Amino acid sequence: MSSPSSNKVRARAPRLASALLIALALGAMIVPAQAETITVTIEKLVFSPADIKAKVGDTIEWVNKDVLAHTATVKGGWDVMIPAKKSASLVLKKAGAVEYYCRFHPNMKGNITVSP
Numbered sequence: 001m002s003s004p005s006s007n008k009v010r011a012r013a014p015r016l017a018s019a020l021l022i023a024l025a026l027g028a029m030i031v032p033a034q035a036e037t038i039t040v041t042i043e044k045l046v047f048s049p050a051d052i053k054a055k056v057g058d059t060i061e062w063v064n065k066d067v068l069a070h071t072a073t074v075k076g077g078w079d080v081m082i083p084a085k086k087s088a089s090l091v092l093k094k095a096g097a098v099e100y101y102c103r104f105h106p107n108m109k110g111n112i113t114v115s116p
């Protein structure tokens with residue numbers, strides 16, 4: 001034996017739940033995109049792609065297909081050793097444009113534009 005008013009309350013509950021679900025879904029879209037991993041392949045002494053765009057928090061992964069070791073080195077900045085047939089990665093911490101090169105083969109160059 002329920003009054004019409006209590007029926008109304010009961011009917012509202014599922015609607016509230018779906019409204020919450022929609023709010024959650026919208027919230028998930030507003031949340032900043034997850035950090036990405038950008039892969040740069042090294043083959044025949046070339047970084048490919050040589051120019052990449054990334055965001056602070058993204059990871060750059062260098063995959064070295066050569067039988068030689070390489071580095072990704074920024075003058076006055078980071079230095080990543082990438083052994084032969086191995087990969088190595090780095091998380092970008094600062095916004096700005098960076099130019100990197102290989103210490104062993106200084107004509108190997110790459111650029112990363114890091115946005116905040």
Ligand SMILES: [Cu+2]
Binds near residue numbers: 045070071102103104
């Ligand atoms: Cu090299």
